[in-house]
């Protein structure tokens with residue numbers, strides 16, 4: 001397969017070519033969604049409820065952590081800036097997060113901020129899968145990360161927006 005993929009090379013199966021091949025594979029692993037069409041300028045790609053949800057998502061500050069092309073995935077943050085997360089998630093065990101790996105006290109309760117792409121399809125939520133429903137996960141986030149109580153309508157709109165991040169899995173991954 002390497003000979004085929006890298007013709008005219010004396011040693012197609014090289015470390016460099018393996019990195020190229022893996023990178024080319026990984027670039028296929030994207031799930032374009034309606035939100036991407038919206039970003040590209042198609043204003044009708046989102047419903048008015050989803051647009052309101054996007055606005056609330058930005059206004060309350062979810063974007064402080066869940067930002068960038070993946071809406072997350074690029075930093076560690078403490079889970080529980082305003083209270084102990086397990087009080088809200090009913091986690092059966094208290095996981096101290098990144099500190100368990102680094103042994104550094106400053107990393108206590110730090111978790112990777114996950115991408116929110118396809119979040120509507122990937123329950124249960126959080127590192128321990130302690131929360132089943134997306135609306136509940138969103139409420140908990142607002143409370144323990146931003147110290148905000150979302151109304152039922154705000155929560156519903158954010159959940160609607162998050163569902164617009166669901167995309168098609170590439171054929172290669174099916």
Ligand code: HEC
Pocket residue numbers: 057060061062063064065066076077078079081111112113114115116119122124125126127128137138141142145146158
């Ligand atoms: C201070 C940073 C921060 C802010 C602000 C924040 N989050 Fe999070 N979010 C996190 C971290 C860290 C996790 C991972 C927690 C875990 O794994 O237990 C997470 C997890 C999530 C999850 C679960 C993801 C999964 O795959 O299980 C959802 C949904 C979510 N956040 C939505 C939101 C929404 C909506 C807002 C705004 C109301 C928000 N977050 C604000 C840091 C943040």
